[in-house]
Amino acid sequence: RRDPQLMGDAMRTAFEDWLAAEAARRPVVLAIEDLQWADRPSVQALDAALRHLEEAPLMVIATGRPEVEQTFPGLWADRDRLDVHLARLTKRSAAKLVRAALPEADEALVAQLVARADGNAFFLEELVRAVARDADAALPESILGMVEARLGELDPAARRVLRAASVFGARFWTGGVGHLLGPADAPAAERWLTLFAEDELIGRAATSAFPAETEWRFRQALLRDAAHATLTDEDRRLGHRLAAEWLEEAGEQDAATLAEHLDRAGEGARAAARYAQAADRALEAGDFERVLDLAKRALEGSELSPGLRGRLRLHQAEAHRWRAEYAQAADRALAALEHLPPGSEAWFQAVGNVVVASGVRGDAETAKRWSERALGTPAATEEAARARLVALCRAAHQQLGAGDLAAADRTIGAAAKTAGTLEAADPWTDAWLATTRAARSLHAGEIGPYLEGTAAAIRAYDAAGDVRHACNQRVRLGYGYVEVGDLPRAEEELRAALQQAERLGVPLVAGYALQNLGWVRALRGDAKEGRALEERALALGQRLGNPGLEGGARFYLGQIARAAGDAAAAVAQGEAALHAVESIPPLRTLCLAALARALRLAGRGEEALARAREASDARGTLASMEEGEALVWLAYLEALDAGAPPEERARAEGQARAALERRLAKLPAEHRRSYLAVPDHAALARAVGLA
Template sequence: MGGAPVARRLAELSRRELIRRRDEARIAGEVEYEFRHALVREAAYGMLTERDRRVGHALAGDWLERAGGADAMALAEHFEIGGAPAQAAEAYLRAAEEALRGGDLAAAIARADRGIGCGAAGDTAGRLRRVQAEAHVWRGDLFLAVERGTEAIERIERGSIAWFSAITQVVLATSKLGQLDELERWTTVAASAVPTTDAQSARLVCLANGAAMLTVVGRYVEGRALIEAVERAFEDTHARDVAATAQLHEARSYYAICTGNLVAGADRMEAASRAYEQAGDRRNACSTRANLGVAYTELGDFERAESMLREAHQESDRMHLHELKLSSGANLAQVLACRGKLAEGRAFAEAAASASRQAGAVRTELFARCYLAKICVALGDLEAAEDEARASVARSQSAPTLGVQAYAVLARALLGLGRVDEAVRTATEASSMLESFGTLEEGESLVRLTVAEALAASGRQHEANAAIASARAALLARADKLSDPTWRERFLRDVPDNARTLELARQWLGG
């Protein structure tokens, strides 16, 4: 049928108010019509035979694909109903990636499932699973993230952008699950792979993520080596990708914080946050703001830390970033406790601990229970403090550096319960673990202080004096890394464990 007869038919249908011309066409340069009423549309569709529907959808899909600018989901559904499953799977992949970029994690997972249901195979199936892995990481479905990410890695071309991205998701999920050997294994796989021509940035993002995750679990040498590898690659690359730059800033921040340079860590985390904002990555920008709140907690700026963690907690809830909501809530509990808001802090810690356990997020559960135990000690609920501290210690193999603090908190609960000998043994064990790592991302002052107080409580004052002298020296060495005198003063004065260390040193040692 020629153009003129079609135009006459359309005009007649429009005159009869069955269809109407759209004011704005969705595809540039085209004239588009739509049914005036949904009932008319459904009645017309119902008059088609099954074969006519299939042919019509296939023709519509082919035309829309050639015309360009069509909605990916509409295209996918046309191809699926039109009996073109391979084309449908590709369109569902585009739709899933669009949903992921737009922050609709549930839609990303569902659209990818529809693509898989169309019989997607090979690279397409792998990329669909990669989308799901990333969405599951942010939703806190960590076991599913590992499963989907591993499926993706097996199907996608080695060394490609999507392949490195899939490994990144597995690295993140295994670190949160406390699967440290798997974390290191996958990071090694990524480091040994040759990237395709366009995948250098994706490789750097993957390695920087690996560096950050290895650092926070106490594998400082491996983390530092990966950071240096990424830095060398940056020196050899003229183009500066914003995402890779942001992730390198974040890895450097973790390393600085874990090795005692808190101000440098905060500065680099700020740089990471700005870079993520520049890249339009709202999820990682929110995550870095939460991490900044943790850094400011360690520095003693509790007001700023509370503000940033509340913002991150609320924003992660709005974006359905369940795992980030749990970790920011647990860290907020710690800040609230430092500000004397013990009841509210306890509520946040309990909620984070319970939900993390259900999600299998071992690392988050560990520090949530550790903070809960500290709050219970402050409230005088020592039996609950012991229970929570022991639960935290039981998970310490999955997050070794955080586990050191858990032992110290358990020792404090035991001191409060009058079980001094047991407290000394537990505090000494924490001290030995601290020495094996050298430094911790948090809780270092608490460990050294607890050893001194436990020894004093057992009547071994001479040993206690030596312990508090050592604690003071280590504390001042960390403070000397803070070049800004304002930060240094706040760190020593406002962080309770630091102030207590200096006060006991004055009382016991004089001067």
């Protein structure tokens, strides 16, 4: 429960595994009624199952009202969906129904009822009932009028029972209705409800949410709405307060249901607490849209404690972060920090959100400031210490990305020290530490420890049930195999990571998987697929507002264009990539080098040399580069060949040779040959006489 996503991911995975096992034994049909009232995570879980089990004998049959299209736009659109729309009754069918129910009716009356109903089966049924009760009564002009007329015909005591039932919503229980009616009238509730069922106003449910209670449902939402509308404001508030009271006693588990009743009863503080509980559960289920809605409702209350307000802001931050809405995530996390006690578990969680969201957006100053706050703030409890460790690991990743190795080393050291204070072993915090140390190895050019550490982190995340972070590390492992030239293994890891990221609904991780996979496919000779994958990554980066993802995709598109001899496209993508990553020093350096090579291909030698020198100078200011150092040296040497002073060329060649030798010395023996098979690495080796 430390990461609210773990339980939701585990539930979705278990559901899909169960469906796969059942479908392997025999064909499976899932029948779902009233889909418009389903929760989003369940609908998404079904969508993922339909996608991943497309070859299995699995069918989903769902019924719902037209508003299901507004509730779930594009629902299962890519799953070979077959729609069957329930059309209005034809005049012939409507007339047949009237004659069957009213055999004595003349043709004029039949025609009148058919015309009045206009194909609406419910309205026609109620019109027939009205005529059967009193053939001379005036017929209402609308469905609503018909419902109101039917309510008006009821005994006052019966109307009171129906009004009490309407407070609960579409479904209600005998005991609950009795609780609203009060001790004197409660015994009559079951008698009236049975009569209503006989008159087909309501229906008895096959099962009940509360086993000791009989559950009923309104046959038509219009009837419930009409009954509820007859309540005075005072009666409505009292009714919802009593409904919440009875539901709590009965064991209602849905905090949102309780919150809505308390909200309508004017119990703001109690409603906010329940909304917060509901937001907790929505976050666990991965229903981020609902998290934001519930938190917003809770925050509208004026009687919130600072701790509750901070917790709700943190929920908003985490929901926005998982939706890759980083500006909102940073804003809500900063708002949470105004209300949370420093050193608490929630405070460190909020700091981690600020650091990640700010770093991704290129706001290095905010990420740095809060990284230092986390470093200087002791944890108040054991759980807070675990949250501190994760926040420090998040900070270290941002520091590594910014090329600040000294700060990253301090932060990793503090995270390791925090791990040493924990009383109990924890695979989740072990995984975070392993991930961060692996990233540090990569920046030190130690690709072997990086691959080993990343694989260890994946195993630890798997042991902790954290499939999201395991998926993210598979992308990084795939990248590591690209770096050493093991392209088959890289593709295997990246395709698995992409499938898992799409299954979990993690767009940023999917974007980086696409970005790396596109380059792998291009290196393996399929430039067409490589370009298509990079364009998908680019679209995701633009939609998410992520400069690293957008710039990286453009960088690879430029590389693919250059390899195809398309100088104009290579230059255009190179310039766009450089613009996107202007605030990310390591990526900016890489993109400068790529642009230099593209300009040289376009015959713009002087501009190429200027950009290559700029890239070389920028490399010198970085403590390390996670990737692309070979490309920076290669671009510089190639540009120098176009008439630069011989002494500058000789000096650069010596430095590049030494850098390549250092890198080769740190590689495991089994990876040295494949490393030199990567085109940029091979070209650099030739340029410095190591081929």
